[in-house]
Amino acid sequence: MRVAFAGTPEFARVALERLHAAGFTIPLVLTQPDRPAGRGMKLQASPVKQFAMAHRMAVAQPRSLRLDGKFPDEAAAAKEAIAAAQADVMVVAAYGLILPQWVLDAPRLGCLNIHASLLPRWRGAAPIHRAIEAGDEETGVTIMQMDAGLDTGDMLLVERIRIANNDTTATLHDKLAALGARLIVEALELAACGGLQPVKQPNAGVTYAHKIDKAEAAIDWSHGAIAIERRIRAFDAFPGASSVLAGETIKLWQAQAVAQQTPTGASGHVIAVAGDSFDVQCGQGVLRVTQVQRPGGKRLAVADFLRGFDLKPGMAFEQPAAAQP
Template structure:
């Protein structure tokens, strides 16, 4: 089976590596154009491009695939490359571009998407973040037959995964990336013998995982402590959760919710300080913050943070 691949970040690289290791012929990879990154803001290839180049796989990086769009020449070149690749199927994972109908129709088996949620819950851009933020008990990976809608295609394979109490987006991402890589190999092996059975998504239970915005990093102390603690895990490693104290923006990376013991003080007020953490009053309960970071500094355990930035009860962490 000849497999075209479209993806960009590390989540997609894991799947590409599994497909390569499984022995599928991969004549072409589509990925986003190189982006500036790092202190020098030099152009950096995506993780998918890096893997493809290391393994001698041809790469195309169109800014759009719309033949009638802003970059028609790039889209036309990508179309010629896909036609020349003579692929049976395209696997898509966190590519970042909308696939027009001509792409969906080109491979004889269509386009299969690796989606990091239990569809139809958390369609959209940030399913891992939003599942943790919402307090979901489980998530998983859905291999989906792509159509023209936003994550609306029929489900081909689904596998569930519990969300641990200490999972962050970083840790859950790695688990789901590994699961997605294994599951898409299984899907292609079944497709080769006609063993995939598409199942339409339920009409009920649809939710959208909207893109994470930097503005969401500001903590809202009027929320319950457990909701803030979930957001801290959901926004680790990006964009983090932050608050202002003594004129500095401090990142709050880890903490635990204590749903009793806030007292009558205003939300955002420090109610307890010791080596284990900084207790901050919330709308309900209090949050014991155990890992923090000052601007330009490293993430530090509360005891180390307090040695360089002593905080006392009665001070406020403002939104």
């Protein structure tokens, strides 16, 4: 089977590597254009491109696939490359471009998407973040037959996993990337013998995982400690939940919600400092913080942070402007 591939970040690279190892012929890889990254802001190839080039796969990086869009020449060149690839199927994983109908129709078996949620829950751009933020107990991967809608196609394979109490987006990403890579190989093996059985997505339970906005990183201390803890885990590794303390923007990386009978201070106030943690009053409950990061520094256990920061009970984290009365 000839498998074209479209993807960009590490989640997609894991799938491409698994497809390559399984022996599928991969005549074409589509990925996003190189982007500036790092302190020097030098152009950097996506993880998918790096793997493809290392294994001498043909790569195309159009800025758009719309023939009537802003970059029609790039779209037309991509169309020629896709036609020349003569792929039986295209696998899509976190590509980052909307596929127009002509792309969906190009391969004999259409386009199969590796989606990191249990559809129809968390359609959209950030399903891993939003599942943790919402407190979901489980998630998984859906292999989906793509159509013109936003993650609305028929489900082909689904596998569930539990979300651990200490899972972050980073740890859950790695679990789901490995799961998705395994499932797409199974799906293609079934497709080769006509064994896939499409299932329509239910109409009930549809939610949208909107793209993460950096403005969401600011912690609103009027929220409950459980909700804040979830957001800290959801925003690890990007963009990192943060709050301003004594004029510094402090990122909070590890914390645990602690039950409380009666509030002992205003929301955002530090109410206790121990050797390896400090407690912050929330709108409901207390957040016990154990790992933080100062501007320009690295992640530190609170014990190390306290050696260079004179934190005392009564000091207060600032509320984000949008949350202030």
